[in-house]
Amino acid sequence: MSFTSLSESHLDALKEISNIGMGHAATALSQLIGETVYLRVPRVTVTDIAQVPELLGGAEKVVAGITLQVLGDARGNILLIFPRDSAQRLLSRLLHSREKGLLFNELGASTVKEVGNILASAYLNAMGSLLHMTLIPSVPLLACDMAGAVVDYVLIELSQAGDMALMVETEFHGSDPDQELIRGHFFLLPDPASLDLILEAVGGRG
Amino acid sequence: MNRRINVSISEYRLAEPPAVLVTYGLGSCLAIALHDPQLRIGGLAHTLLPSARQMPAVNRPAKFVDEAVRRMREELLARGAQGQRLTAKIFGGANMFQPLLGASENGIGARNVRSARDVLDALGIPLLAADVGGSFGRTVEFDPVSGLVRVRAVRGREGEMTF
Numbered sequence: 001m002s003f004t005s006l007s008e009s010h011l012d013a014l015k016e017i018s019n020i021g022m023g024h025a026a027t028a029l030s031q032l033i034g035e036t037v038y039l040r041v042p043r044v045t046v047t048d049i050a051q052v053p054e055l056l057g058g059a060e061k062v063v064a065g066i067t068l069q070v071l072g073d074a075r076g077n078i079l080l081i082f083p084r085d086s087a088q089r090l091l092s093r094l095l096h097s098r099e100k101g102l103l104f105n106e107l108g109a110s111t112v113k114e115v116g117n118i119l120a121s122a123y124l125n126a127m128g129s130l131l132h133m134t135l136i137p138s139v140p141l142l143a144c145d146m147a148g149a150v151v152d153y154v155l156i157e158l159s160q161a162g163d164m165a166l167m168v169e170t171e172f173h174g175s176d177p178d179q180e181l182i183r184g185h186f187f188l189l190p191d192p193a194s195l196d197l198i199l200e201a202v203g204g205r206g
Numbered sequence: 207m208n209r210r211i212n213v214s215i216s217e218y219r220l221a222e223p224p225a226v227l228v229t230y231g232l233g234s235c236l237a238i239a240l241h242d243p244q245l246r247i248g249g250l251a252h253t254l255l256p257s258a259r260q261m262p263a264v265n266r267p268a269k270f271v272d273e274a275v276r277r278m279r280e281e282l283l284a285r286g287a288q289g290q291r292l293t294a295k296i297f298g299g300a301n302m303f304q305p306l307l308g309a310s311e312n313g314i315g316a317r318n319v320r321s322a323r324d325v326l327d328a329l330g331i332p333l334l335a336a337d338v339g340g341s342f343g344r345t346v347e348f349d350p351v352s353g354l355v356r357v358r359a360v361r362g363r364e365g366e367m368t369f
Contacts, residue, residue, distance in 0.1 A: 152234055
């Protein structure tokens, strides 16, 4: 099935799967940072690949981006995007440090990747058990740079199959009123070939 | 103020003075600028993949390095540019996530760069500058009046350089 021929109920199904996956990921994040994590209603966007950087806030905006491949019964990519200041706050919180430039040292970079790993694993576990699929995240990769540059590797992969991308997006943010908010965006970009498998698995459950 | 023409992913655009061509946030993608210095027109492409060969149905040829260069050249010639005056500059082709994706010479960025060198060579277009590789993003602004390209980076090499 092509991304453009999805029906309303397919889109709803994707939102629902993502909501459940993200619920688990938010619980994990909330335990990590010790505050409630709120989720926005997921958004499913079918878009031209060329528009993806705009949807991430602009190709030139500096972000911390973690990408993981989804391996197993269905394939795709997960993107976890934090605005630079949010990534810095997340690290200050986790590493109990006020140091600047945490993102660029080894400890900081590896901490952010681990956060990506934990969120992606929680998400994929929940999604996998719902769909009766084995879904495994790859080793996370991190780049802190212009959003366009961070994601074009994923877009290049998608562009080998077509010109459209399907993105399931959930925005989340922390809650501590005394501290500045941590926000981020979680994206699932299924491969076109795996979309059928995912939708079939949802449909099979009636 | 010059008119800025935004070149998005998988496309190329041509420009005549006073417009300038801009493309934002190149990682492994490759930007190719072609220029006719006498006519002062140029084109800028933002490509994703090395080659259209061995690809099934191609409905957006400008996403390939080789096709984008060929088509951009044809369009420039159609506008009066001379084949033997054309020059090229290339930018991007980085490897954003260095260690894990294996040797960087086999990465998609490096393959895009090789493909560009090959097709430019085959068409006899001299490559005047190449700011490629590394593990950082680039934003590129091409002025067809001077033929100069300004490259902006925020990581790895901060600030702006002109090629």
